[in-house]
Amino acid sequence: MNIGQASDASGVTAKMIRYYEEIGLIRPMGRSGNNYRVYGEDEVHILRFIKRARSLGFSLEETETLLKLWQDKSRESAAVKDVATAHIADLERRIAEMQGMLKTLKHLAHCCGGDHRPNCPILDDLAGSAPGKMSPEPKKTKQPA
Amino acid sequence: MNIGQASDASGVTAKMIRYYEEIGLIRPMGRSGNNYRVYGEDEVHILRFIKRARSLGFSLEETETLLKLWQDKSRESAAVKDVATAHIADLERRIAEMQGMLKTLKHLAHCCGGDHRPNCPILDDLAGSAPGKMSPEPKKTKQPA
DNA sequence: TGTGGGGCTTCCCATCATGGGAAGGTCAAG
DNA sequence: CTTGACCTTCCCATGATGGGAAGCCCCACA
Incomplete structure (x- = not known):
């Protein structure tokens, strides 16, 4: 999946996906041979999580905390x-x-x-x-x- | 009155007073021999107007409109x-x-x-x-x- | 095989209102 | 004369997002 598909699937604009990667909210994505970022279902799920948190007014910093807690099964x-x-x-x-x-x-x-x-x-x-x-x-x- | 006094009298920080001047919300002030901006009661009154409008949540653009209306006696x-x-x-x-x-x-x-x-x-x-x-x-x- | 168009990349700039801080000039009191 | 408070301009940062340019990449269609 390219960034456009990931954007459509998650509701997060491509611009924002790249930005989230830049600030370290999400991990740098693997690249295909043409230097395009490659996304899978897991990443789309994470992006949806972020989107939902943002829609509830959480800042990106708070969202990052929540994201880590989400991924920490022993939270x-x-x-x-x-x-x-x-x-x-x-x-x-x-x-x-x-x-x-x-x-x-x-x-x-x-x-x-x-x-x-x-x-x-x-x-x-x-x-x-x-x-x-x-x-x-x-x-x-x-x-x- | 220097900018510090105007700031104390109006509740608007010196930083913001200079900024308001820069974006044209208030007129460039006259300068004294030492290149310091000089303020009078009228300017303080204007700054208070701005401060009050901001405290009611008006944007600077809206504040500018209100300021012009205030100064337009035939509004x-x-x-x-x-x-x-x-x-x-x-x-x-x-x-x-x-x-x-x-x-x-x-x-x-x-x-x-x-x-x-x-x-x-x-x-x-x-x-x-x-x-x-x-x-x-x-x-x-x-x-x- | 060429071309068009859409997608991708990076990079820079703009928003909105405000604060922080550096580097340097000015002035008054001690 | 020094000290310190004040003023000046200039640059940068915030938070989250959008806009857009310049330049690849690739596919489809003629």
Whole structure:
């Protein structure tokens, strides 16, 4: 199987397959006489594993860990669960962050007329809010001339 | 005011202030005799605007649009609301996507013993799921020798 | 046997927003 | 004069992916 077939069979683009090989996520493939990479069912299975992990939001680094655990028949499922749990926490944090933005934006959009007049509470909010840091500690900054 | 002061006053790092100038988000600042950038209250206000827009998840491109609308006193609030509404939709889409991942992961984690045994439904899912594309159309691929 | 076209190779660049750090100029205080 | 904090520009890295060029390889068809 050439890289194109492996791509079709796994759903991972040829570009990405080569990249995964380059960064060491998958082993360098054997080459046929014409210098084409040669794939078998095992490799396609691995690529599908990667594809699925990515679709669940695991980073390539996490995916690598999971891949090694998958191939380690003597793994402890606790190790896998730890990776998943950490990722769950990360997803929850990011979702909460975005929901915070969403809530604010929806409120602002609700308050905005959205008409021909220039008056706009959205811009008022962007313009008038507090800076990132109000001044927790004056920060011994040197005043220039 | 030098860039450090502007940074402290706006919450935008000096690095980012220079970058924003480089990509044309903010105008090149005047320089003092020593070639240092010089900032006033107006610039700090603009930087705070950018900071706030970024904290609400607007891209720099969207932020640029909002900044221009802010400075255009004859804007129509509908234009602002359009940008916000599109961003809201984008946030909702991304949140939904992550919630989908979350739901699946929580289920898998729940089903995983997380103990010393190797048996793990999380890995089973990653290994056994369908590929990205099952075969909607066989895709006239040429079979190599 | 020649040609066309598709697949494969490598290599470089772009994205998006940000940070890190080096090398060197400037300035004020001690 | 030294020290140290500040500023300058320039280059590189991140994470995961796509785009595209230049150049082989090989098969099918005329």
